[in-house]
Amino acid sequence: MPNETLNGIVLRTTDYRESDRILNVLTKERGLVTVSARGCRRPNSRTAAFSSQFCYGEMVTHERDGKLILSAASVLESFYSIRESYEQLISATRIVMLAERVASRDISNDQFFLLVYHGLSFIAYGRNDPRDIELCFIAKLLSIMGYTPILASCVQCGRSVRGQRMIRFSKTHGGSLCDNCTGASHTVSALSLEAFRRMMRLDSRDMGKVVLPDNVRAELDRLLYDYAGFVFEYPIKR
Numbered sequence: 001m002p003n004e005t006l007n008g009i010v011l012r013t014t015d016y017r018e019s020d021r022i023l024n025v026l027t028k029e030r031g032l033v034t035v036s037a038r039g040c041r042r043p044n045s046r047t048a049a050f051s052s053q054f055c056y057g058e059m060v061t062h063e064r065d066g067k068l069i070l071s072a073a074s075v076l077e078s079f080y081s082i083r084e085s086y087e088q089l090i091s092a093t094r095i096v097m098l099a100e101r102v103a104s105r106d107i108s109n110d111q112f113f114l115l116v117y118h119g120l121s122f123i124a125y126g127r128n129d130p131r132d133i134e135l136c137f138i139a140k141l142l143s144i145m146g147y148t149p150i151l152a153s154c155v156q157c158g159r160s161v162r163g164q165r166m167i168r169f170s171k172t173h174g175g176s177l178c179d180n181c182t183g184a185s186h187t188v189s190a191l192s193l194e195a196f197r198r199m200m201r202l203d204s205r206d207m208g209k210v211v212l213p214d215n216v217r218a219e220l221d222r223l224l225y226d227y228a229g230f231v232f233e234y235p236i237k238r
C-alpha cells in the first residue's frame with residue numbers, strides 16, 4: 001500500500017508487547033484513526049518523540065492487513081509544558097478524552113480539529129486558568145457538534161427568559177425553561193448562561209481570553225459536563 005501523510009494530535013496511547021504502542025490520533029485529514037507505532041519505545045526509535053499523548057505532528061503511515069502502521073513521524077508541537085502542573089494535565093486529559101469520545105472515524109472536521117489544537121495550546125502556553133479553557137472547549141464542542149442550546153427563551157413554550165436572574169435549564173430539552181414549564185435539571189445564574197453563550201461564539205483562537213469568575217466557573221462546570229455527558233452519552237466521574 002502507498003504511504004499516506006497525516007497531520008494529527010495523539011489523544012491516547014496504549015503500550016503493547018515489549019516496545020510497541022497503539023496511538024489513537026485525531027487527524028486533520030481523516031478524523032480519528034488508530035495507528036500502530038512499532039518499536040517506538042526503543043531508546044533510539046525515530047518515532048519515539050511523536051508517540052506520546054498530546055503530541056501534534058506529521059505522520060507517514062502505510063496500511064497492512066487493514067491496519068495503519070506508523071513509518072515515520074515529525075513533531076510539530078509536543079505541548080510538553082502541559083505536564084508541568086497537575087491542573088494543566090487534568091484539564092488537557094479531559095479535553096482529549098472527550099475529543100476521542102466525540103470524534104468520528106474517517107470523517108474530517110476542521111473546526112473540531114482546530115478546537116482541540118487550540119484547547120491544548122492555551123492549556124500549555126496560556127495564562128488563564130486551565131479549567132476556563134476546558135469549559136470553553138466543551139461549550140464550543142457542543143456548538144460545533146450541533147447541540148447549541150436555546151438560552152434566550154423557554155425551550156418548551158417560547159416565552160422569553162430575559163430579565164430573570166436565575167434560570168432553569170433542561171439538559172434533555174436542550175435549553176432554558178420558564179417558570180411555568182417543568183423538567184429542569186439545573187438552576188443557573190443568567191450571568192453563567194451569558195458566559196456559556198459567549199464561549200460558544202468565540203473563535204477557538206481566542207479561547208485565551210476566557211476568564212470566568214469563581215461562581216460562574218463552578219456553575220458552568222456542573223452544567224456543561226452534565227449537558228455534554230447527556231448528549232454525547234459520556235458519563236464523566238469528577
Ligand SMILES: [Zn+2]
Nearest residue numbers: 154157178181
Ligand atoms: Zn415555558
